[in-house]
Amino acid sequence: MxxxxxxxxxxxxxxxxxxxxxxxxxxxxxxxxxxxxxxxxxxxxxxxxxxxxxxxxxxxxxxxxxxxxxxxxxxxxxxxxxxxxxxxxxxxxxxxxxxxxxxxxxxxxxxxxxxxxxxxxxxPSRDELIAMLLQVWNAPIQNFTIGLNALKEKKEQTA
Known part of the structure; x- marks a missing residue:
């Protein structure tokens, strides 16, 4: 060289x-x-x-x-x-x-x-931390929709 x-x-x-x-x-x-x-x-x-x-x-x-x-x-x-x-x-x-x-x-x-x-x-990397944060933010909404769906199915069965 x-x-x-x-x-x-x-x-x-x-x-x-x-x-x-x-x-x-x-x-x-x-x-x-x-x-x-x-x-x-x-x-x-x-x-x-x-x-x-x-x-x-x-x-x-x-x-x-x-x-x-x-x-x-x-x-x-x-x-x-x-x-x-x-x-x-x-x-x-x-x-x-x-x-x-x-x-x-x-x-x-x-x-x-x-x-x-x-x-x-x-x-964890930055992207992994962002994914974790999004999962935490998404969990209450997801649980709420699961609850609404269960309530809807229960009402349909009783009707």
Whole structure:
């Protein structure tokens, strides 16, 4: 890779890391290409980016983005985007693949461990919360119509 391509990659990653609210660094050594494609597909569905980046280039990009505290060793894959989606993608994939290990994450402006990533992955997303709220709002109306229907059937039977 030429020096210009490296600097372009660093600039692109820096901007992307600045815009994202969650970054997860994971180890993927030993995973097949097919498994990595599954990870990329599940990430794409949730608008999350996944990329393998050399540690030196990633360190420079993170530093340019104002993110400090990551210890980058061995082979790493970076997953970034909206924090709940990132944690859901990483935790679900780690749960199904023994060779994929979450090392650390940058969420809410701080470096955190695997425990926080797993805890955040279990939280409902915005769309799930809206669906729950709509169910709660719909329940009284639904129960009222069921009651009216039962009353109507009872009146028809007595008539």
């Amino acid at each position: 030429t020096r210009d391509k490296k600097s372009d990659l660093i600039n692109t990653l820096s901007e992307s890391f600045k815009e994202s609210s969650g970054i997860v660094v994971s180890e993927f050594k030993g995973l097949s290409v097919k498994k990595l494609e599954e990870l990329r597909k599940s990430a794409k569905d949730l608008d999350v980016k996944v990329q393998v980046v050399k540690n030196t280039l990633a360190s420079l990009a993170l530093k340019n983005a104002g993110i400090d505290g990551f210890v980058l060793k061995d082979t790493n894959i970076f997953i970034w985007g909206e924090q709940l989606n990132v944690t859901k993608v990483a935790a679900k994939f780690a749960e199904n693949n023994d060779l994929f290990n979450i090392k650390s994450a940058h969420i809410d402006g701080e470096i955190c461990g695997v425990e926080k990533v797993v805890a955040l992955s279990k939280m």
